[in-house]
Amino acid sequence: MPSFVDYRDFIFPLNVYAHILMLEEGAVNYLHYGLYSKPETTVSAGQHHASQLVLEHLPSLPCRILEVGFGLASTLVELKQLGYDVAGITPDPAQEKHAKEHFGADLSVVCTKLEDFSAPAESLDVILFQQSAQHISPLDIFSKAAELLVADGEMLILDEFALDRTKPGKENLHLLKDFIALAGRFGFEVAEQLDLSLMAAPTLDYLLAGVKKHRSRLAQDLDLSPSLLDGLNLSIQADREKYAAGRCGYILLRLKKITMPRWRLGEITEANHEQMLALFKTCFGHEMSPAHWHWKYAEGRGQAIGVWQDQELIAHYGGTTRDILFFGQPQKGLYPCDVMVKQEGRGSLSRKGPFFLVTATFLESYQGYGNKHVVALGFPSERHNAVAKRLGFYYNDEVDHMVEISWTPKPCRPQVWSELKILGRDDGYSKKVADQIWQKMSRDFAAELIGVRDWNYLKHRYFDHPDKHYEVCLVRNRISRRPYGVIVYHRHERDCELLDVIAPLAEIQTLIDQARKIAGCLDTDRLYCWTAAHYSHLFESTGGEARDLGISIPTISWTAGPPLEQISQRCWLMGGDTDSR
Numbered sequence: 087m088p089s090f091v092d093y094r095d096f097i098f099p100l101n102v103y104a105h106i107l108m109l110e111e112g113a114v115n116y117l118h119y120g121l122y123s124k125p126e127t128t129v130s131a132g133q134h135h136a137s138q139l140v141l142e143h144l145p146s147l148p149c150r151i152l153e154v155g156f157g158l159a160s161t162l163v164e165l166k167q168l169g170y171d172v173a174g175i176t177p178d179p180a181q182e183k184h185a186k187e188h189f190g191a192d193l194s195v196v197c198t199k200l201e202d203f204s205a206p207a208e209s210l211d212v213i214l215f216q217q218s219a220q221h222i223s224p225l226d227i228f229s230k231a232a233e234l235l236v237a238d239g240e241m242l243i244l245d246e247f248a249l250d251r252t253k254p255g256k257e258n259l260h261l262l263k264d265f266i267a268l269a270g271r272f273g274f275e276v277a278e279q280l281d282l283s284l285m286a287a288p289t290l291d292y293l294l295a296g297v298k299k300h301r302s303r304l305a306q307d308l309d310l311s312p313s314l315l316d317g318l319n320l321s322i323q324a325d326r327e328k329y330a331a332g333r334c335g336y337i338l339l340r341l342k343k344i345t346m347p348r349w350r351l352g353e354i355t356e357a358n359h360e361q362m363l364a365l366f367k368t369c370f371g372h373e374m375s376p377a378h379w380h381w382k383y384a385e386g387r388g389q390a391i392g393v394w395q396d397q398e399l400i401a402h403y404g405g406t407t408r409d410i411l412f413f414g415q416p417q418k419g420l421y422p423c424d425v426m427v428k429q430e431g432r433g434s435l436s437r438k439g440p441f442f443l444v445t446a447t448f449l450e451s452y453q454g455y456g457n458k459h460v461v462a463l464g465f466p467s468e469r470h471n472a473v474a475k476r477l478g479f480y481y482n483d484e485v486d487h488m489v490e491i492s493w494t495p496k497p498c499r500p501q502v503w504s505e506l507k508i509l510g511r512d513d514g515y516s517k518k519v520a521d522q523i524w525q526k527m528s529r530d531f532a533a534e535l536i537g538v539r540d541w542n543y544l545k546h547r548y549f550d551h552p553d554k555h556y557e558v559c560l561v562r563n564r565i566s567r568r569p570y571g572v573i574v575y576h577r578h579e580r581d582c583e584l585l586d587v588i589a590p591l592a593e594i595q596t597l598i599d600q601a602r603k604i605a606g607c608l609d610t611d612r613l614y615c616w617t618a619a620h621y622s623h624l625f626e627s628t629g630g631e632a633r634d635l636g637i638s639i640p641t642i643s644w645t646a647g648p649p650l651e652q653i654s655q656r657c658w659l660m661g662g663d664t665d666s667r
Contacts, residue, residue: 585661
């Protein structure tokens with residue numbers, strides 16, 4: 087029986103659950119939920135019931151099993167006693183320490199993550215997850231399972247899953263339908279699926295009561311702050327509401343490996359990004375520098391999914407993460423980029439081809455309600471847009487479309503009431519004034535959707551770009567020095583492109599006047615910018631002439647997210663919102 091010191095250092099909140107069990111039951115044998123067959127079932131009996139259900143769904147001996155996230159190692163030891171060839175892994179060193187202290191140093195357990203675990207290919211019959219799959223990327227789960235399981239091997243998963251997603255915000259549970267769809271792309275089929283939600287839900291009531299009853303002991307014994315316990319309490323309450331509403335559930339899932347697919351899915355990371363650069367050159371005819379990839383994707387700025395045939399990357403779908411204001415609320419937006427398929431993979435544009443695999447997996451992994459990004463914004467190529475619509479990824483109706491606004495340059499002489507000041511990357515004044523201007527601009531978009539344009543964004547997007555040079559200028563009152571706004575421009579031979587305008591909308595006329603003067607001073611033939619058509623009147627009213635670019639702004643229909651009617655003609659986009667300009 088574990089003593090108090092064994093679980094004090096377990097990962098939060100497992101240490102809380104274990105301490106509640108010890109205080110209430112006098113023993114801690116499992117860390118997973120219980121399954122209550124009757125109202126009077128005790129939590130210990132419920133946990134034992136769940137463990138026995140797992141045993142009932144395992145193949146007969148001989149059988150080689152890897153338990154991922156073995157907790158207190160109770161199930162692992164029971165499997166060993168029954169004659170199974172079983173090993174366990176955990177990312178928590180405290181759990182490994184407990185297991186070896188209580189069951190012997192020769193117990194086959196190791197502290198490692200699943201994605202880092204190494205074993206011979208096709209050396210396992212079963213990979214077992216008991217409330218551990220929710221903490222691991224589905225791509226990592228299926229990549230490793232496809233590698234380690236024998237031809238007819240199985241994954242046995244007993245865990246919580248999201249069953250529906252209805253509002254913005256990152257959720258920790260995998261969406262069941264997407265999880266099963268991804269399993270199919272890795273060559274697995276559902277052999278059995280049981281919904282045990284009604285039997286598992288009372289565990290949440292037990293934990294809520296335990297946190298309330300033992301709050302002082304939990305805080306003192308585990309050295310937990312009141313705010314941490316308050317947050318845990320709210321989290322359990324939210325989970326209980328999701329169970330009651332049918333938005334999440336407790337599922338037993340048995341997945342059987344039936345084939346090795348022709349194409350293999352995976353994430354693009356620092357370790358394999360050279361393959362992405364090679365594919366980029368093949369598809370687009372010019373190079374992306376390693377510095378450009380790092381600027382765009384590294385350190386959490388972007389994410390990408392790839393499709394490999396044998397050892398060669400043949401398809402790629404990327405996207406950068408951007409802070410946005412979503413109807414006045416801070417959220418994360420996804421800006422898709424670098425969507426490409428090698429020529430020989432383009433012939434298969436069905437729901438089984440590389441483009442479908444990479445797009446569906448990318449969107450399910452990163453976009454929509456419950457994922458990191460609430461919405462995807464951008465203006466893809468005409469070909470990409472058409473194929474994505476045909477395969478069901480985009481709505482047929484567009485959110486908006488892009489137009490180009492052009493102006494004739496103005497004479498290169500001072501304006502009467504306004505002046506320009508070039509902003510510097512490491513200038514404290516530049517940061518202060520740019521953030522003030524963005525705060526004023528953001529008030530005009532309380533009922534719309536816009537990418538954040540504060541100093542941190544401007545610095546990374548324009549000052550830190552590895553391949554291009556931009557000028558970032560403050561427009562201010564010549565006498566009072568009151569700031570009107572910030573403009574970003576870039577010269578293209580005989581044209582001057584206005585990439586970004588950061589200002590309250592009432593100040594756009596003043597900024598355009600200064601931008602036209604810049605175009606004149608640079609001796610260019612015209613000034614132009616790209617903007618979403620819904621906002622083109624703001625620029626046309628300054629003397630600009632609009633031209634439809636034939637570039638659609640779509641929105642995703644593949645994953646649950648904001649409905650088309652909510653965001654239609656409410657997305658502020660300019661040329662600077664794509665990294666290619």
